[in-house]
Amino acid sequence: MSVWPAWEVREDGADGDDAGVTSWWGVRLAFPDGAQVDLLAVVSDAGVCIEDVRAQPALSLDDLAVLAEWVEGPLSEVCGVEPAGEPGASRHARPAWPRGIAGQWLVAREYRAAQEEGVDPVLAVMGATGHSRRRSLSLIAQARDTGFLTARHARR
Structure with a gap:
């Protein structure tokens, strides 16, 4: 090297x-x-x-x-700098995002805020979570299933 x-x-x-x-x-x-x-x-x-x-x-x-x-x-x-791999330091660029109900509630909040601002809600969730589009869509679906977001399509 x-x-x-x-x-x-x-x-x-x-x-x-x-x-x-x-x-x-x-x-x-x-x-x-x-x-x-x-x-x-x-x-x-x-x-x-x-x-x-x-x-x-x-x-x-x-x-x-x-x-x-x-x-x-x-x-x-x-x-001449210390490596970031010290105990307690995170190597991931992705921000910490809570799992479970708390994470789904935050996804729903980001989604609704983006809709109110007139921007793409999926991109807003991607930016907030640091996840890919596919993973963000999955998180949005989980938030819908939990009831934090309304159903995307009316069911008959």
């Missing part, structure tokens, strides 16, 4: 001190079979995030899911 700095942004605090530094790093993973992964990683006080990935041959979804774990430790050492 090779790592090189791409650029850095410093934010000034109110008293003139550096309030935070965000830096972008180029990373190349080269494998013995000739496969190669190039990525652009963002390192900040919050940890390491991957912004762009190019792989030859293309990565499977499983490999893409663990890509951050492959580079987080070595990249954190090079950049």
Whole structure:
């Protein structure tokens, strides 16, 4: 694995001190079979995030899911930040969403609010939950089944 700095942004605090530094790093993973992964990683006080990935041959979804774990430790050492994998830290970009009745009630609330604002309610639920369209539709259906949303079609 090779790592090189791409650029850095410093934010000034109110008293003139550096309030935070965000830096972008180029990373190349080269494998013995000739496969190669190039990525652009963002390192900040919050940890390491991957912004762009190019792989030859293309990565499977499983490999893409663990890509951050492959580079987080070595990249954190090079950049001098703590890995986000400390106890209690979440690796998922998806916000925490309650399960069961509480989650269904929140889905219904997001759905109705989007309808009142005149925007796509499914997209609103997707944005709130961080789930795919298919999973969001499933959550909406569960909220309907529970009675938090009216039936989509009148039944005869």
